[in-house]
Amino acid sequence: MKQIRRALWAATRQQVEPEEASQMLEVIPPERRFLLYYRDAQLDRDLERYRLYTHEGLRFRAIALIECSIQAGRPLKPEQIPRTIRMLVPGENAVRMAVQRIYAAVYLKPMVKGRRRRIDAPAEGMPPYHCEKHGQDCSKSCERFQSWWKRVSRTLPTPTTGKLRGEIAHPEGSLRRRA
Numbered sequence: 001m002k003q004i005r006r007a008l009w010a011a012t013r014q015q016v017e018p019e020e021a022s023q024m025l026e027v028i029p030p031e032r033r034f035l036l037y038y039r040d041a042q043l044d045r046d047l048e049r050y051r052l053y054t055h056e057g058l059r060f061r062a063i064a065l066i067e068c069s070i071q072a073g074r075p076l077k078p079e080q081i082p083r084t085i086r087m088l089v090p091g092e093n094a095v096r097m098a099v100q101r102i103y104a105a106v107y108l109k110p111m112v113k114g115r116r117r118r119i120d121a122p123a124e125g126m127p128p129y130h131c132e133k134h135g136q137d138c139s140k141s142c143e144r145f146q147s148w149w150k151r152v153s154r155t156l157p158t159p160t161t162g163k164l165r166g167e168i169a170h171p172e173g174s175l176r177r178r179a
C-alpha cells in the first residue's frame, strides 16, 4: 500500500514549470489526472478505502459503515462488521467510486465489475439514506446522521465484543442475524 501511494504520488507530484504543465497533462494517463487536484487527506482516505477492499475483503457498504462509525466516535474494526448489511449506508457510493478510481490509477484500466463475493446485499424495503442538506455526505454534527447512527448502532457489536459475523438490516425494518 505504501508502494502504491509513493508511485501514485511520484507520478503526479514532480516539480513542473508552468509552460511544461500542459505537456505534462498529456503525459499523465487520464486515470491518474485526478491526483493533480487531490489533497493529501483525500488520497489517504481513498487509499484506506482501497486497502480495506483489497486487503480486508470488505464490501463498499461495509467500508462506508466503518467510516460512519469513526465519524460517530465509535470506530468499528473490520472484523466487527456484519457479513451482510441489508440497508443502504451513507457514503457507500462515494466509497465505490473511490475504490474504482484508485484501482484505475494503479492498473490503468477500469476495475472489473461483478466479482460475486464483493456484491452488497440488496437493501430490504428501505429508501436510500438521504439528508436534505448533505445528501449522503453528512458531517458528524448533522442531526440526520446522528439519529440514523443512533438507530443503527444498537444493532452493531460494542467495541469490546469482537466478532459479529451475522447480518444487520435497517433497524426500522426487520433485524436478522445468521446463527
Ligand SMILES: [Zn+2]
Pocket (backbone or CB within 6 Å): 131, 132, 133, 134, 135, 137, 138, 139, 142, 143, 144, 145
Ligand atoms: Zn446531513
